[in-house]
Amino acid sequence: MTSEPVRRVQSGSPWEESFGFARAVAAGDRVLVGGTTAFKGPTLYGEGDPYEQAKVAFTGALEAIAAFGLGPESVVRTRMYLSHVRDIDEVGRAHKEIFDAVRPVSTLLVVEGFVDPRILVEVELEAYRGAVDQ
Numbered sequence: 001m002t003s004e005p006v007r008r009v010q011s012g013s014p015w016e017e018s019f020g021f022a023r024a025v026a027a028g029d030r031v032l033v034g035g036t037t038a039f040k041g042p043t044l045y046g047e048g049d050p051y052e053q054a055k056v057a058f059t060g061a062l063e064a065i066a067a068f069g070l071g072p073e074s075v076v077r078t079r080m081y082l083s084h085v086r087d088i089d090e091v092g093r094a095h096k097e098i099f100d101a102v103r104p105v106s107t108l109l110v111v112e113g114f115v116d117p118r119i120l121v122e123v124e125l126e127a128y129r130g131a132v133d134q
Helices: 014-019 050-066 085-099
Strands: 007-009 024-027 030-036 075-082 105-110 121-128
Touching: 024 050, 030 050, 050 075, 050 085, 050 121, 075 085, 085 105
Parallel strands: 075 105
Antiparallel strands: 007 024, 024 030, 030 121, 075 121
16 A cells, blocks of 8 residues: 555635535545536536536546546546436446446436536546556
């Protein structure tokens, strides 16, 4: 296990400051990425398009683990939260495109809604900084 102290990464989301949280936290061999949406600053990408929102959200989450020198191959868990059951296939397609070769464990939930009603998808990642066996 790495002896590095706990480190935190911010993404610039306005909610990080107002709620007091970090986008990602590295503790030991684990890197945890909190709920990430398709917002980049004040702009929501892929409005009305669950596939595009999922791709943008996963890209943002992967950018957070990149700050620790990690890539998609380090991801061991994903979580996807959707506001509509109708979007499962499109979000699943985006997940497969990004993680098919990695095959992390995954959870997909349909929730009542998000802080902004235009958000269709929110994702979380967990990555492992130790050696990864195939």
